[in-house]
């Protein structure tokens with residue numbers, strides 16, 4: 001009987017392989033976790049942007065979740081691009097039905113190129129149906145502003161927004177700092193566990209190759225939770241993983257290229 005930790009990603013497909021389920025599965029693999037997927041939408045995407053979005057029927061997402069949940073088992077899961085209120089509702093229903101608790105919600109809204117990956121009218125469903133199921137939610141700053149309903153201009157605002165997001169039902173929140181360029185050569189992610197704040201500091205890398213950083217970060221948290229790590233340990237490993245991945249990006253594509261999912265293993269002395 002295998003004891004390998006199992007993680008599920010419920011997210012959209014990125015044909016370019018840098019974000020979405022492709023980034024999630026690569027991250028799970030690199031962190032020695034068995035990866036499974038339930039696809040919510042297919043995007044036509046490369047490093048230059050998202051050309052088209054084809055959402056799947058909510059029933060298709062629910063059936064994929066049922067297929068893996070009833071057979072292979074899930075130790076932790078993450079959600080990414082969910083696109084519509086109907087898909088969010090179907091996903092939330094299945095998470096509740098299985099009683100899964102290690103749930104990481106990456107509230108994907110808008111891709112870096114500006115394409116909408118969540119319909120504006122679906123924000124309400126995200127807040128009402130999915131947020132209360134989140135063990136950890138990982139918004140970037142614009143997403144945290146939408147969820148909290150407040151402007152975030154500094155770290156004090158970020159702390160207040162984190163408290164508001166937890167008051168909506170999420171147990172813990174990481175407000176990521178990639179979009180806050182006020183810190184010079186530092187990048188700071190803020191974890192709020194419902195009572196205490198922890199700042200995770202890193203070196204800001206000045207590069208355009210940051211496509212899929214949020215997906216990769218939340219997938220790494222999910223992989224570590226599947227292995228039994230605490231949320232603080234999981235978030236720190238995810239920060240180390242994404243830092244290494246951005247630092248040694250692959251230089252692919254003509255636009256915002258993907259990060260290097262192999263880099264963390266190399267850092268740990270693994271064989272490539």
Ligand SMILES: Nc1ncnc2c1ncn2[C@@H]1O[C@H](COP(=O)(O)OP(=O)(O)O)[C@@H](O)[C@H]1O
Pocket residue numbers: 139140141176177178179187188189202203204205206207210212213214215217239242243246
């Ligand atoms: N230029 C950068 N240098 C180092 N780390 C970064 C950089 N940009 C983003 N990150 C890290 O990548 C992760 C995702 O951050 P962010 O860009 O805020 O989210 P998203 O990709 O969802 O917009 C965070 O851990 C953040 O600290």
Ligand SMILES: Cc1ncc(COP(=O)(O)OP(=O)(O)O)c(N)n1
Pocket residue numbers: 011012013014019020021043045080081108110111112113117210211212213214215216256
């Ligand atoms: C299919 C799909 N899902 C999510 C995203 C957004 O990914 P993110 O990690 O926020 O990175 P950017 O796209 O903002 O670079 C996506 N693009 N596609």
